[in-house]
Amino acid sequence: MKTYTNTGNKDTRSGFGAGLTELGKTNENVVALCADLIGSLKMDAFKANHPERFFQVGIAEANMMGLAAGMTIGGKIPFTGTFANFSTGRVYDQIRQSIAYSDKNVKICASHAGITLGEDGATHQILEDIGLMKMLPGMTVINTCDFNQTKAATLAIADHHGPVYLRFGRPKVANFTPENQTFEIGKAVKLTEGNDVTIVATGHLVWEALEAAKALNDKGISAEVINIHTIKPLDDKAIIDSVKKTGCIVTAEEHNYLGGLGESVSRVLSQHLPTPQEFVATRDTFGESGTPAQLLEKYGLNSAAIIKAAQTVTKRK
């Protein structure tokens, strides 16, 4: 099976920062707004390079979303930056009315998503944001897996007209996708070929899925790993084609199993190709304080959990 090399752990939020820095140089319509989290969102370089296009809004996320919507009127492409929790749940109605319903070209960039935010605990660990955002008509939802892909996605969404939710995280994780890759919104990336089980993963759990695939291979189970970086619009065909071959599927995400990637996959398969599925996701629970690795283990989100789910689902065929 194809294997991937970690070129060194890096945080996905730094991928966002690198992409934004590049956009500052290449696209003069790009503006950035931040709600008092410049360092956390890695927006320092953009601010330093383009102070006139950077807007510090203070701890006022609702206002930030409205400002961003207004700035599109006049041709700007606003990138908002704050934690995922404050990018979604806190400002849902502002996004719904002023951005999504109004079809404004705003890029909602959300760091510290999921449980791997770690020690800050459940108040900051949103596990519901994919569901919230995918339910909004017209909203594109992206959850990138590593530094390189997050940078590529940041560049790509500037060229896509319409509201986008870009989800990434805090911890340093494996960086294994190609540098300077082309990011195609809505296009799944098949990472390994396999015949026994399909594993579709998003965000930080893509690397965990690759680790699981290696271990499964040693146990005689051939896993096809697909990186679903775009949860909406979902690449239905890539999922259906893979499942036609493997006959079962595991979905893996750092999110509640209610409303996440797994449910989107279930919807597609139940309509087109009913298939046994196991969910690697949180089970309708809040998170808690801990290290990212401890939390991934406790809440069943690491490679061990994916291996177990794959073994279970292959028996259900």
Added chain:
Amino acid sequence: MADIKHLEDLVTQVRRDILRMVHKVNSGHPGGSLGCAEFFVALYNELMERNESFEMDGIGEDLFFLSNGHISPVYYSVLARVGYFPVDELNTFRLINSRLQGHPTTHEGLPGVRIASGSLGQGMSVALGAAQAKKLNNDNHLVYSLHGDGELQEGQNWEAIMYAAGNKVDNIISTIDLNGQQIDGSTDTVLPMGSIKGKFEAFGWDVLEIKDGNNVEAILNGMSEAKSRTGKGKPVCVLLHTVMGNGVDFMMHTHAWHGKAPNDEQLEIGLAQNAETLGDY
């Protein structure tokens, strides 16, 4: 000089439009709409520098944002009467497949509307964003916005009000429709807000008042003064004292007609008090 008689005729016609629109579908918000008829007529006919055609980006022209979207009848009437879309389209207000949704939206592509509003408290942020985009574009036109007084109970307004002064957004004139009424009663009984003037001033805005917000000349004078205060480092707030339901005697000075349509008999009484001037749609 503005032709005051013509503007007043237009106001009367807009009142008829409002009454007929909400009556036809037995829904909508006539009270606040009637209270702001003079303001909208003055704004769109005399105060704003507008391009004839509608472009979403609005570069090189003044912009207006309605935050209290429920007064869509007056907004739609004036947008149609100044030529953004056919006046006959007012017939479709709140009907299925219409561009004239219950609350204004960009979703159906109605010319003149740049943001959806209805869920309250969001319009000032949007207007400020548009004002800052104008500065980035070296476009020295103004951004106008209108907000209900009850709407100021939404917290997002105060985030925006703080931001505007702190960032010296001085190319905006935000008008507050001070009619003292909201759905459940007077603003003083529902949630007393104290001095709105004092609050805006404390947040660093330049505030002026138009005491007779249902008098076209008073509006023109007050808004001209407001325009002269832009570009001086402070956002400008106009407190527009209006009477809810103005021009229809039984709808005045009460919150009862906030979101209630007149019946057939009431419509006739209201129309009799506002003679047709420029022609019904």
